[in-house]
Amino acid sequence: MTRFRNRTAIVTGAGQGIGAATAALLAEQGARVAVVDLRTDRAEAVAREIRDAGGVAAAFGCDVTDEAAVTETTGRVVEEFGGLDILVNNAGITRDNLLFKMGRDDWDSVLATNLTSVYLCCRAAQKYMVEARYGRIVSLSSRSALGARGQANYAAAKAGIQGLTATLAIELGPFGINVNAVAPGYIATAMTAATALRVGSTVEDHQERAAQATPLRRVGQPREVASVIAFLASDEASYVSGQTLYVNGGAR
Numbered sequence: 001m002t003r004f005r006n007r008t009a010i011v012t013g014a015g016q017g018i019g020a021a022t023a024a025l026l027a028e029q030g031a032r033v034a035v036v037d038l039r040t041d042r043a044e045a046v047a048r049e050i051r052d053a054g055g056v057a058a059a060f061g062c063d064v065t066d067e068a069a070v071t072e073t074t075g076r077v078v079e080e081f082g083g084l085d086i087l088v089n090n091a092g093i094t095r096d097n098l099l100f101k102m103g104r105d106d107w108d109s110v111l112a113t114n115l116t117s118v119y120l121c122c123r124a125a126q127k128y129m130v131e132a133r134y135g136r137i138v139s140l141s142s143r144s145a146l147g148a149r150g151q152a153n154y155a156a157a158k159a160g161i162q163g164l165t166a167t168l169a170i171e172l173g174p175f176g177i178n179v180n181a182v183a184p185g186y187i188a189t190a191m192t193a194a195t196a197l198r199v200g201s202t203v204e205d206h207q208e209r210a211a212q213a214t215p216l217r218r219v220g221q222p223r224e225v226a227s228v229i230a231f232l233a234s235d236e237a238s239y240v241s242g243q244t245l246y247v248n249g250g251a252r
């Protein structure tokens with residue numbers, strides 16, 4: 001497929017879940033993909049799978065909360081692939097707790113990983129995108145941005161992404177850079193499985209309850225988010241910018 005022919009993409013947190021599905025889909029559709037993850041071994045496994053399937057991918061171990069590491073990794077990707085067209089800010093964590101039990105470390109780490117990292121990666125990427133007068137940035141917000149019990153840190157970070165997205169669309173638009181976000185509902189990944197176990201449920205029961213609260217009566221799959229990210233990263237979405245698109249099975 002030629003949708004992303006001659007395009008280079010960075011996908012952060014691509015060692016598993018939505019990020020891995022996005023990396024695989026962009027590669028299937030012709031992009032050269034930098035698979036970035038905290039864990040180099042996981043990034044390597046995803047990149048190898050993409051290459052085995054005939055795609056172009058390389059693994060980069062990088063902590064997206066580390067400013068120097070983000071700058072260096074972005075530079076290495078540009079050097080290796082000869083440019084940077086697409087940035088998918090996907091890396092994220094949860095550290096849920098009710099406010100009165102939420103320690104400062106859980107607040108700080110969630111804000112750093114889910115929000116500050118997006119600022120760092122966008123700032124590093126825009127340098128190359130502005131020069132090329134072309135870019136597509138897609139960041140992972142969440143339905144939780146609208147409010148979610150036990151997720152004051154995560155909801156604040158994911159709502160912050162929506163404000164950052166709207167603002168960067170204004171600042172970077174004149175340079176041919178589109179900036180959008182997707183806000184998934186419940187997607188079956190290691191993140192939601194860990195939440196299930198933490199609240200004393202089985203993964204199956206937790207998913208079933210989420211499905212019953214969703215108009216489509218099922219939870220989402222990583223590939224269903226990846227396909228929306230791919231649309232926003234493509235030239236089919238060339239006049240869409242500053243938007244947050246909810247991918248949540250119709251939940252309000």
Ligand code: NDP
Binds near residue numbers: 038092093186
């Ligand atoms: P996963 O936990 O399955 O994957 C997240 C990936 O990000 C992991 O590989 C993780 O590595 C990596 N990561 C974490 N911290 C860093 C860091 N500092 N630097 C680089 N990589 C890091 O999550 P999902 O696939 O479920 O979620 C992906 C994104 O989608 C997240 O931003 C999440 O908040 C968002 N989202 C997910 C929803 C869901 O229902 N699953 C719903 C709404 C939004 P490691 O495992 O080594 O920590």
